[in-house]
Amino acid sequence: MNKKNLTDTAILTVAGLSKSFGGVKAVNDLSFSVKKNHIHAIIGPNGAGKSTLFNLITGIIPPDEGEVRFFTTDITSLRSDQIAKHGVSRTFQNIRLFPDMTVFETVLIGTYLLTGAKLAPALLRTKAFRENERVAKQRVEEILKFVGLWDVRDEYAAQLSYGNQRRVEIARALATQPQLLLLDEPTAGMNPKETKELMDLFTAVNNEGITILIIAHDMNLVNTLSDHITVINFGEKLVEGTADVIQKHPAVIEAYMGKVKVDA
Ligand SMILES: Nc1ncnc2c1ncn2[C@@H]1O[C@H](COP(=O)(O)OP(=O)(O)OP(=O)(O)O)[C@@H](O)[C@H]1O
Ligand SMILES: [Mg+2]
Numbered sequence: 001m002n003k004k005n006l007t008d009t010a011i012l013t014v015a016g017l018s019k020s021f022g023g024v025k026a027v028n029d030l031s032f033s034v035k036k037n038h039i040h041a042i043i044g045p046n047g048a049g050k051s052t053l054f055n056l057i058t059g060i061i062p063p064d065e066g067e068v069r070f071f072t073t074d075i076t077s078l079r080s081d082q083i084a085k086h087g088v089s090r091t092f093q094n095i096r097l098f099p100d101m102t103v104f105e106t107v108l109i110g111t112y113l114l115t116g117a118k119l120a121p122a123l124l125r126t127k128a129f130r131e132n133e134r135v136a137k138q139r140v141e142e143i144l145k146f147v148g149l150w151d152v153r154d155e156y157a158a159q160l161s162y163g164n165q166r167r168v169e170i171a172r173a174l175a176t177q178p179q180l181l182l183l184d185e186p187t188a189g190m191n192p193k194e195t196k197e198l199m200d201l202f203t204a205v206n207n208e209g210i211t212i213l214i215i216a217h218d219m220n221l222v223n224t225l226s227d228h229i230t231v232i233n234f235g236e237k238l239v240e241g242t243a244d245v246i247q248k249h250p251a252v253i254e255a256y257m258g259k260v261k262v263d264a
């Protein structure tokens with residue numbers, strides 16, 4: 001039944017990562033690795049440090065201590081655009097879309113990072129620029145068809161349904177051709193139908209060979225999709241393993257399942 005080519009190669013390694021905000025240790029000496037081709041879930045109560053972890057991995061904020069490696073490359077001190085160029089892409093917990101851009105334009109912007117579009121060639125519309133643009137538009141078309149947004153490509157992204165707005169963000173993240181995609185609570189606030197459709201999309205993305213690190217509270221999603229789960233509490237790793245192991249773990253039941261309302 002296992003159609004995926006699961007490997008033991010670590011695509012991402014977090015080692016001794018720490019970040020404090022004032023007196024709050026949001027992430028505290030955290031270490032784990034994500035294996036290539038896995039869907040790896042990060043779960044934990046509100047305020048456990050999950051989004052902070054993503055911000056540290058993607059260079060939004062610098063860690064106080066510790067290291068982040070993409071394969072064997074140290075990406076700890078790189079800027080977020082440099083990390084994206086290495087092949088790490090993400091979506092944010094709160095949807096971030098420009099109000100006056102169409103779906104197509106939004107995703108096209110995502111490809112600029114790869115084509116390295118510069119202002120002068122763009123203004124002069126050099127041959128190289130036009131060729132880059134043609135390739136980029138072709139890629140946007142492929143992605144929009146893949147995520148199921150091709151029919152709404154000319155609509156304003158921010159005016160779509162909530163589920164489709166999330167799809168736009170995922171499409172934009174895919175535009176940088178990531179090897180690793182980080183999703184921060186992508187189905188929070190979605191209805192069951194939207195959630196199911198997004199779960200199918202994550203599976204399809206993963207089947208394209210893209211490793212997924214996903215933060216989620218929805219235990220049905222976590223248990224259905226995850227090859228591996230890391231549970232975080234107070235910025236520290238509480239336990240990790242497969243869904244079977246996690247569900248039965250007393251510390252998880254105590255610290256997480258028992259006290260937290262599981263998804264809305
Ligand atoms: N920029 C910041 N400045 C100050 N404190 C912050 C900042 N970002 C996060 N924190 C604090 O760090 C802790 C971890 O927050 P974080 O957002 O990472 O949690 P989370 O696990 O993503 O929670 P949730 O499930 O609610 O999204 C919280 O106590 C939060 O208030
Ligand atoms: Mg969060």
